Amino acid sequence: xxxxxxxxxxxxxxxxxxxxxxxxxxxxxxxxxxxxxxxxxxxxxxxxxxxxxxxxxxxxxxxxxxxxxxxxxxxxxxxxxxxxxxxxxxxxxxxxxxxxxxxxxxxxxxxxxxxxxxxxxxxxxxxxxxxxxxxxxxxxxxxxxxxxxxxxxxxxxxxxxxxxxxxxxxxxxxxxxxxxxxxxxxxxxxxxxxxxxxxxxxxxxxxxxxxxxxxxxxxxxxxxxxxxxxxxxxxxxxxxxxxxxxxxxxxxxxxxxxxxxxxxxxxxxxxxxxxxxxxxxxxxxxxxxxxxxxxxxxxxxxxxxxxxxxxxxxxxxxxxxxxxxxxxxxxxxxxxxxxxxxxxxxxxxxxxxxxxxxxxxxxxxxxxxxxxxxxxxxxxxxxxxxxxxxxxxxxxxxxxxxxxxxxxxxxxxxxxxxxxxxxxxxxxxxxxxxxxxxxxxxxxxxxxxxxxxxxxxxxxxxxxxxxxxxxxxxxxxxxxxxxxxxxxxxxxxxxxxxxxxxxxxxxxxxxxxxxxxxxxxxxxxxxxxxxxxxxxxxxxxxxxxxxxxxxxxxxxxxxxxxxxxxxxxxxxxxxxxxxxxxxxxxxxxxxxxxxxxxxxxxxxxxxxxxxxxxxxxxxxxxxxxxxxxxxxxxxxxxxxxxxxxxxxxxxxxxxxxxxxxxxxxxxxxxxxxxxxxxxxxxxxxxxxxxxxxxxxxxxxxxxxxxxxxxxxxxxxxxxxxxxxxxxxxxx
Numbered sequence: 241x242x243x244x245x246x247x248x249x250x251x252x253x254x255x256x257x258x259x260x261x262x263x264x265x266x267x268x269x270x271x272x273x274x275x276x277x278x279x280x281x282x283x284x285x286x287x288x289x290x291x292x293x294x295x296x297x298x299x300x301x302x303x304x305x306x307x308x309x310x311x312x313x314x315x316x317x318x319x320x321x322x323x324x325x326x327x328x329x330x331x332x333x334x335x336x337x338x339x340x341x342x343x344x345x346x347x348x349x350x351x352x353x354x355x356x357x358x359x360x361x362x363x364x365x366x367x368x369x370x371x372x373x374x375x376x377x378x379x380x381x382x383x384x385x386x387x388x389x390x391x392x393x394x395x396x397x398x399x400x401x402x403x404x405x406x407x408x409x410x411x412x413x414x415x416x417x418x419x420x421x422x423x424x425x426x427x428x429x430x431x432x433x434x435x436x437x438x439x440x441x442x443x444x445x446x447x448x449x450x451x452x453x454x455x456x457x458x459x460x461x462x463x464x465x466x467x468x469x470x471x472x473x474x475x476x477x478x479x480x481x482x483x484x485x486x487x488x489x490x491x492x493x494x495x496x497x498x499x500x501x502x503x504x505x506x507x508x509x510x511x512x513x514x515x516x517x518x519x520x521x522x523x524x525x526x527x528x529x530x531x532x533x534x535x536x537x538x539x540x541x542x543x544x545x546x547x548x549x550x551x552x553x554x555x556x557x558x559x560x561x562x563x564x565x566x567x568x569x570x571x572x573x574x575x576x577x578x579x580x581x582x583x584x585x586x587x588x589x590x591x592x593x594x595x596x597x598x599x600x601x602x603x604x605x606x607x608x609x610x611x612x613x614x615x616x617x618x619x620x621x622x623x624x625x626x627x628x629x630x631x632x633x634x635x636x637x638x639x640x641x642x643x644x645x646x647x648x649x650x651x652x653x654x655x656x657x658x659x660x661x662x663x664x665x666x667x668x669x670x671x672x673x674x675x676x677x678x679x680x681x682x683x684x685x686x687x688x689x690x691x692x693x694x695x696x697x698x699x700x701x702x703x704x705x706x707x708x709x710x711x712x713x714x715x716x717x718x719x720x721x722x723x724x725x726x727x728x729x730x731x732x733x734x735x736x737x738x739x740x741x742x743x744x745x746x747x748x749x750x751x752x753x754x755x756x757x758x759x760x761x762x763x764x765x766x767x768x769x770x771x772x773x774x775x776x777x778x779x780x781x782x783x784x785x786x787x788x789x790x791x792x793x794x795x796x797x798x799x800x801x802x803x804x805x806x807x808x809x810x811x812x813x814x815x816x817x818x819x820x821x822x823x824x825x826x827x828x829x830x831x832x833x834x835x836x837x838x839x840x841x842x843x844x845x846x847x848x849x850x851x852x853x854x855x856x857x858x859x860x861x862x863x864x865x866x867x868x869x870x871x872x873x874x875x876x877x878x879x880x881x882x883x884x885x886x887x888x889x890x891x892x893x894x895x896x897x898x899x900x901x902x903x904x905x906x907x908x909x910x911x912x913x914x915x916x917x918x919x920x921x922x923x924x925x926x927x928x929x930x931x932x933x934x935x936x937x938x939x940x941x942x943x944x945x946x947x948x949x950x951x952x953x954x955x956x957x958x959x960x961x962x963x964x965x966x967x968x969x970x971x
Contacts, residue, residue, distance in 0.1 A: 244297075245294075245297055246290035246293040246294050246297060246672065247290065247641065247643055247647055247672060248290065248615050248640075248641025248642070248643070249283075249290065249294050249297075249615075249641065251615060251618055251619045252281065252283075252294070252594075252615075252618065252638065253294065253297060253298060253301070255619075256281070256618070257298060257302075257552065257592065257594065259272075259273035260272060260273050260274055260278040260550070260592045261302075261306060261549045261550045261551075261552055261592050262547065262549045262550055263302075263305065263306055263549040267305055267352075268352075268546070268547070269353070269546055269547030269548045269549050270547060270549070271547070272549075272550055272592075274623060274625060276625035276627075277574070277577070277588075277590040277625045277634065278550075278590070278592050278593075278623070279621075279623050279634060279635065279636040280567075280570075280571055280574060280593045280594075280595065280634050280635045280636070281593070281594045281595065281636055281638055282558070282567070282595045282596070282597055282635055282636070282637050282638065283594070283595070283596045283597070283638045283639075283640055284596070284597040284598075284599045284600075284603065284637060284638070284639065284640060285598075285599070285600060285639065285640025286598070286599075286600035286640070286669075286671060286772045286773065286774050286790075287598060287671070287673060287727075287728065287772045288668075288671035288672060288673020288674045288727070288728075289640035289641070289642070289670075289671050289672060289673070290640065290641075290672045290673070291556065291596035291597075291598070291640060292556055292557075292596065293672075294594075294596065295310055295554045295555075295556045295594070295596060296310075298552065298554055298594065299554055302552055304350065304351065305350070305549075306350060306353060306548075306549040306550075306551065306552060307345075307346045307348070307350055307353065307356055307549075307551040307552070308345065308346075308551065308552040308553075308554070309341065309342040309343075309344070309345025309346045309551070309552075309553055309554070310345060310553075310554040310555075310556065311338050311341045311342060311553075311554070311555050311556065311563070311566065312338075312341070312556060312557065313341050313344070313345070313433075329371060329373055329428075329517070330368065330371055330512065330517065330520045330521040330524045330525075331368065331369065331371055331372070331428040331431070332428060332429075332430065333430070333521045333524070333525055334430065334561070334562040334565075335525050335562055335565040335566045335569060336430060336431075336521075336524065336525055336528065337429075337430020337431065337562075338430075338562055338563070338566045339525070339528060339529060339532060339566065339569070340430055340431050340432075340433050340434050341433060342532070342553060343358055343361060343433075343434060343437065343532065344433035344434060344437070346358075346536070346551050346553075347437055352546065353546075353548045353549070354544075356535065356536060356539045356551065357482075357535065357539065358437065358531075358532065358535040359441070359481075359482035359485035359535065360482075360485045360488050360489065360531035360532075360534050360535045360538075361528055361531040361532045361535055362434075362437060362438065362441050363441075363482075363485055363486070363489065363501065363504060363531075364489065364504060364527060364528050364531050365431070365434065365438075365528065366413060366414075366417050366438065366441070366504075367413070367501070367504035367505050367507065367508045368508055368512070368524055368528070369416070369417060369420055369424075369428075370395070370398065370416070370505065370508050370509065371508060371512060371513060371520075372391075372395070372420065387419070387422050387423055388423065390419050391416075391419045391420055391423060393419075394412070394415050394416040394419045394420075395416060397412050397415070397416075398412040398413060398415075398416050398505075399509075409501055409502055409505060410481065410501050413501060413505070414441075414442045417438055417441075417442055418439075418442050421435055421438055421439060424438075481500075481501075484538065485535075485538075486499070486500045486501070488531070488534055489503060489504055489531075490503060492527060492530065492531075493507050493527075496510070496511065511523075512524060525565070525569055526569060526572070526573070529569040529570060529572075529573045530573045530576070532573070533570075533573045533574065533577055533590065533591070534577075536551055536589065536590075536591055537577065537588050537589045537590070540589040541589065550589065550590070550591055550592050551591040551592070552591065552592050552594070553570070553591050553592070553593045553594070554593075554594055554595075555567055555570075555593065555594070555595035555596070556595075556596050557596065557597075557598060558595045558596065558597045559597045559598040559599050559771065559772075563595075563597075567595050568631070570593060571631035571632075571634060571635060572631050574590055574593070574631070574634055575628060575629050575630060575631045575633070575634050576629050577590055598771070598772040599771045599772060600771065600772050600773060600774045600775070601771055601775075603637045603639075613636065613637065613638050613639065614638075614639050614641070615638070615639075615641040618638055621636070623636070641670075642669070642670025642671070643665065643668065643670045643671070643672055643675050644665065644670070645661040645662050645664075645665045645958075646661075648661040648664045648665055648675060648679060649661040651675075651679050652679060652682060652683060652686075653683065654683065654686050654687075655686075656682065656686055656694065657694050657695060657697070657699075657702055658699075659699060659702060659914040659916070660682060660694065660702065660706070662914065662958060663702060663703050663706060663911075663912060663914065664678045664679060664682070664706075665958060666911040666912070666958050666960070667703070667706075667707075667792060667795065667911045667912060668792065669774055669790075669791065669792050671792070673727060674724055674727070674728070674792060677711055677712070677713075677720050677723050677724055677727070678706060678720060678724075680711070680712035680713065681706070681709040681710065681711055681712050681720040682694060682706060682709065683712065684709075684710075684712045685709050693705045693708070693709065694706065694709075699914050699916055700907070700913070700914070702912075702914060703910065703911070703912025703913055703914070704799075704912055706720070706912070707719065707720060707721045707796075707799050707912060708720075708721070708803070711723040721796055721799050721800060721803075722800070724792075724796055725796050725797070725800060728792070728793055728796070729767070729793075731763075731767075733757070733760065734760055734763060734764055734767060735797070735800070736756045736757060736805075737755060737756070737757045737760035737761075737763070737764050738764055738767075738788070738793075738797055739755075739756070739797055739800070739801050739805070739809075739813065740753035740754070740755050740813060741764060741768065741787045741788055742786070742787075742788050742793075742794050742797035742798050742801065743798075743801075743813045743814060743817055743831075743834075743868075744786070744787045744817060745784045745785065745786060745787075745817070745827050745830065745863075746783070746784060746787070746827075747787050749787075749817055749820055750787055752816065752820065753813050753816045753817055754809070754812045754813060754816060756809075768787065768788060773788075773789060773790040773793065774789070774790045774791070774792070775789035775790065776789060776790075776791050776963055777963060778962050778963070779859060779862055779962050779963065779964060779965055779966050780826065780859050780860070780862045780863030780866060780962040781825075781826045781827065781856075781859050781860055781863045782859070784826070784827050784863060791911060791960075792911065795910060795911045795912065798868045799912070801813070801868075802868065802869070802870070802871045803871065807870075807871050807873075807874055807875075810834075810870065810871055810874070811835065814831045814834045814835050815831075815835065817831045818831035818832055818835065824844050824847060824848070826844075826848070826859070826860040826863040826864055827863060828844075829841045829844040829845065829860075829863075829864045830863055830864050830866065830867045831867065832844075832867075833864055833865075833867035833902075833906065834867040834868050834869075834870060835870065835877065836870045836874050836875070836876055836877055837877050838899075838902070839883075841864050841867075841902060842883070842895065842898055842899045842902055843883035843884070843885065843895075844864070845857075845860060845861060845864060845898050845902065846883055846885040846886070846894060846895045846898045847883070847884055847885040848860050849885070849894065849898065849933075850885060853943075854942075854943040854944050855943045855966050855967070855968075858943055858944070858947055858966050859966060861901065861902070861905065862905070862961050862962035862964060862966075863962060864902065865902055865905035865906045865909050865961045865962070866909050866961050866962040867906065867909070868910070869906075869910070883895055894933070897929060897932060897933065900925075900929055901926075901929045901930070904925060904926055904929065905926075905961050906961075908955055908960060908961065909960055909961040909962075910960065911960060913960070915952075915955040915956055917952065917955075917956075918956075919952035919953045919955070919956040924952050926948075926951060926952045926955070927948045927949070927951075927952050930944055930945075930947050930948035930951070931944070931945070931948045942967055943966055943967045946966075946967035947964070947966065947967070950964070950965065951964045
């Protein structure tokens with residue numbers, strides 16, 4: 241049974257896909273919504289945004305109702321489908337193995353709509369298998385050695401017949417393929433799913449069968465069979481070939497001599513075999529992808545007594561090298577789609593393709609779409625097939641939707657403390673994969689009634705109480721924080737190695753902070769370079785921003801550091817980072833505040849007020865107030881020296897105002913904090929504080945006035961220090 245549509249994807253899954261494939265509400269075929277070609281939808285977003293769940297939902301929904309294929313293959317992969325080794329042979333191409341998965345998925349029999357045959361693809365693949373490289377027989381024995389020797393004999397016979405001018409080669413090719421099928425998992429594991437398809441083609445053409453189902457005995461090695469050889473049907477048998485498929489290849493390989501199967505074999509033996517491996521691999525991938533789409537088009541042009549919906553192709557994880565290459569191959573062939581006889585134009589039938597990409601970066605502008613569509617915009621997409629050979633013109637990027645506090649409140653489903661849905665939204669950044677463990681843990685806690693830690697927590701303690709809950713799903717993690725960290729960082733050994741990076745405000749600081757596992761430095765750096773992390777804008781002091789730009793990951797790591805590693809390590813990390821900056825600088829004050837030295841931070845900001853313009857000072861305030869809070873029970877340091885900016889030993893009004901501003905902003909600097917003040921109230925504390933600072937220079941009050949107007953509103957919407965924008969000086 242199909243799972244529920246992942247949140248935010250309803251328009252795509254329930255409206256666009258059924259309309260694009262042409263599937264009626266009762267499972268009958270209908271005219272597709274885009275007869276000249278639907279857009280190729282690529283959903284992009286960070287980890288946990290429901291992209292894989294979307295592909296699984298679409299596959300489960302349409303399996304058995306129309307022809308659907310998903311890469312990577314769902315569930316347990318068929319035998320012979322480990323990732324192909326990274327060798328030079330074109331037959332070990334990973335994109336070719338992925339294409340084989342799609343053929344395997346679409347070749348299944350669907351009630352009412354039959355089976356899609358792939359003669360163009362299969363003929364091309366059969367010819368390509370002659371690129372086989374001899375195996376090392378010293379490592380083989382028994383049946384495997386016999387099969388290899390049989391295969392080599394078939395190869396010699398095929399080469400002899402191909403060298404002649406008139407002798408037909410189809411019979412020898414099918415005998416070659418029949419002998420090769422038992423060994424396909426050895427030299428081309430990625431083609432394993434196509435064993436049945438190859439056997440069916442051999443069987444339909446009157447050739448031999450394999451796997452114990454042979455029509456006769458094996459040939460005698462070293463002897464050419466004749467008409468009386470029981471191991472081979474008579475050479476005069478008439479093969480049943482798809483002539484339109486051969487005509488398609490005749491046009492596709494226009495510069496290659498010969499016709500039909502001989503042309504295909506010449507293409508492999510005279511061209512691919514003598515190219516550098518990378519070029520041969522790419523050429524094979526491109527031609528077989530074009531053949532794949534031409535077979536789909538031919539299937540839909542064949543007469544049938546009822547309308548047939550278009551095939552649905554689902555590509556997950558196209559950020560990987562294999563996935564990216566597969567999507568590029570399909571997009572290129574999609575744009576240059578050719579019909580059964582290479583007739584180009586509007587009559588070509590294209591499948592519907594939905595892809596996903598693990599990438600949280602903003603997409604660059606495209607000629608047809610200046611920016612990725614959001615979910616609401618997608619509902620109003622007016623698509624007109626571009627009649628273009630440019631692959632990018634056929635692609636539409638869709639930004640993965642984020643969960644809202646409203647959706648989270650509905651998912652909690654039970655009365656909960658005020659602000660809990662907002663906390664889940666802030667901590668997860670709207671990512672369903674991060675929000676679900678928090679929602680489930682909160683539901684389990686709230687079921688206990690008045691004993692729930694969430695119901696007993698004050699508003700300022702609600703976030704830490706949520707992060708300290710045990711996960712709802714049984715496992716080895718003690719808290720939901722640990723479960724989320726394991727989800728975001730699957731390699732658990734890297735979590736402790738990430739802690740110095742969560743503290744550092746510059747990449748060059750991280751290697752100089754005390755690390756529990758310094759050998760992991762390069763692995764941590766590579767992890768943080770991955771493109772699926774969200775990177776929040778930092779409005780603090782220029783040149784200083786957290787190395788870990790994903791606020792959810794950084795918040796969870798700092799919570800782990802605060803609650804699980806002991807106060808000594810907290811002190812060591814922030815002291816080492818503190819000492820790397822000059823006195824009075826905002827990053828040094830940031831780490832001082834993390835060490836509990838509040839007075840040092842207030843005095844530093846008071847002194848900076850007099851020597852900085854307001855924009856620079858507001859940036860410093862944000863950098864300092866973004867400091868993580870020290871662990872509970874952290875020893876309070878002794879009071880430092882007097883503030884140099886105060887006229888006497890007693891703090892003046894401005895010093896106290898700076899202190900109140902620091903306390904207020906520091907209190908709402910974490911994703912686990914709630915801003916409960918009314919941003920529209922004339923008595924809003926933050927607005928009054930920011931408006932009360934004296935202005936020393938001409939127009940310097942513009943930044944402070946803008947902050948007083950905007951910051952309370954943004955805090956109420958879930959923005960946190962240091963994400964609050966600072967007005968720029970007008971030219």
